[in-house]
Amino acid sequence: MSTHATRPRLPRTTALTPGRGGQPRLLIDAPAGSAEIYLHGAHLTAWTPRGGRPVIFTSRRAIFDGAAPIRGGVPLCLPWFGAGVSGDRRPSHGWGRISPWQLSSVQSRPGGGVQALFALERDGIAALYSVDVGEELGLSLSLRRTGGPGADEPVEAALHTYLAVGDVTAVEVAGLEGATYLDKVTGQAGQVQHGPLRITGQTDRVYASGAPVTLSDPALGRRVSVIGVGAANTVVWNPWSAGAAALTDLDDDEFASMLCVESAVVGDNAVRLAPGESLSLGTRITVASL
Ligand SMILES: O=P(O)(O)OC[C@H]1O[C@@H](O)[C@H](O)[C@@H](O)[C@@H]1O
Numbered sequence: 049m050s051t052h053a054t055r056p057r058l059p060r061t062t063a064l065t066p067g068r069g070g071q072p073r074l075l076i077d078a079p080a081g082s083a084e085i086y087l088h089g090a091h092l093t094a095w096t097p098r099g100g101r102p103v104i105f106t107s108r109r110a111i112f113d114g115a116a117p118i119r120g121g122v123p124l125c126l127p128w129f130g131a132g133v134s135g136d137r138r139p140s141h142g143w144g145r146i147s148p149w150q151l152s153s154v155q156s157r158p159g160g161g162v163q164a165l166f167a168l169e170r171d172g173i174a175a176l177y178s179v180d181v182g183e184e185l186g187l188s189l190s191l192r193r194t195g196g197p198g199a200d201e202p203v204e205a206a207l208h209t210y211l212a213v214g215d216v217t218a219v220e221v222a223g224l225e226g227a228t229y230l231d232k233v234t235g236q237a238g239q240v241q242h243g244p245l246r247i248t249g250q251t252d253r254v255y256a257s258g259a260p261v262t263l264s265d266p267a268l269g270r271r272v273s274v275i276g277v278g279a280a281n282t283v284v285w286n287p288w289s290a291g292a293a294a295l296t297d298l299d300d301d302e303f304a305s306m307l308c309v310e311s312a313v314v315g316d317n318a319v320r321l322a323p324g325e326s327l328s329l330g331t332r333i334t335v336a337s338l
Pocket of ligand 1: 117130140141208232252253283285310
């Protein structure tokens with residue numbers, strides 16, 4: 049894929065260069081924070097706020113071949129999640145994370161940050177994705193139905209954020225108390241979250257809540273908040289050791305240093321979009337000392 053034909057003007061704090069596997073990626077090294085975003089999937093694989101430590105986890109075994117989804121970072125699940133509402137859609141988590149996106153614009157922002165805009169149109173859906181890199185990370189996705197086939201299919205989306213943690217077993221996740229969830233490990237729906245969530249085994253839950261979630265991580269001495277915007281759901285996922293062993297692009301020990309907290313609109317909250325209608329979903333990630 050040519051990156052030069054569509055290349056926008058870049059601020060001096062950014063560069064569009066070949067990354068791992070020779071794949072084109074935008075590097076941002078701005079006063080307020082640094083980041084790396086691959087055009088394959090418009091996939092953010094790293095974000096570090098100024099003076100801080102990396103907040104986003106990407107697997108050391110992640111595949112960068114411009115075809116497979118990248119393990120870690122923020123995969124964009126769209127326009128369906130998993131196998132979709134019907135349960136038979138492929139590829140898993142939709143085509144957003146495995147499509148080449150166009151880099152539309154890159155701009156410096158007041159406060160020392162950078163905003164990058166990505167676009168993709170496919171199967172009657174025009175997707176726009178904004179990544180705001182600074183002391184906070186802002187991700188904002190809009191999916192507009194342009195017509196075409198598939199107009200009856202309900203649309204889902206998730207910002208499948210892999211957070212880097214010091215030790216997942218020591219992490220406490222607050223903000224989901226009282227929310228109902230589908231437990232995808234046991235298949236049980238209508239479960240209720242009592243108290244903060246602790247990760248003690250394979251975890252795969254779709255919460256009927258988009259309330260802000262705060263993850264306290266004593267091993268890294270920090271608190272990371274995931275603040276959904278327009279998110280009716282929050283998905284929490286950790287494959288644990290057995291799940292990690294089954295994934296060729298995740299090292300066996302890496303489950304302990306990640307936790308996915310995903311702002312999402314999925315399942316019962318999927319939306320049917322008439323031509324011209326949009327679904328908007330965002331997330332803001334902030335970091336504070338414990
Ligand atoms: O391996 P994938 O396709 O990236 O998916 C990882 C996980 O993503 C989560 O969001 C899903 O809830 C899980 O069921 C799934 O296993």
